[in-house]
Amino acid sequence: LAKTTQPISMDSYEGQEVNITCSHNNIATNDYITWYQQFPSQGPRFIIQGYKTKVTNEVASLFIPADRKSSTLSLPRVSLSDTAVYYCLVGLTGANNLFFGTGTRLTVIP
């Protein structure tokens, strides 16, 4: 599974857009990029998944450049409830296990 590198932590004010970038230089051709969100004492929750270019859903957008060696999770107008750890995962869709790194701890400030 491709290894990922993310910032350990980020702070943002309420209402701002937050961009979290993940590096995955060894991504393989068949690998997808998936982001999970985890609140304290809860299990991770799927946010978004993509293969290339841009994916958008009601929660976030995912930007993937042509070389796919990095990806950026964009959270529009964050609120205090978006304070959580965000994990970038890279691997085969269909893999029977998920590889989580240490994630990015996002703190939203009032």
Added chain:
Amino acid sequence: DAGVTQSPTHLIKTRGQQVTLRCSPISGHKSVSWYQQVLGQGPQFIFQYYEKEERGRGNFPDRFSARQFPNYSSELNVNALLLGDSALYLCASSLADWASNYGYTFGSGTRLTVV
């Protein structure tokens, strides 16, 4: 519909003891995976079961074992507990033995403290 349920929510054990954690998947999901999450780290894969058969195993010692029952619920057993086994143990379920990554639904976990 109930999500993935895990029991107990919290547990305190003494070194050397044995513990059993339980997981009930979402109705209709046939696969259960177990993860260990140590404080400050991301979850680490322990096991996956599908249709009562082991389909994957992470890098954990033989003290860790699991099984899946005909109703697709699962138990994780840890023998000879060590202080380092203190962690949040997460269960995830999915429809099949593989799933696109968004197909995994996690429970809230069991917080195990070994003293």
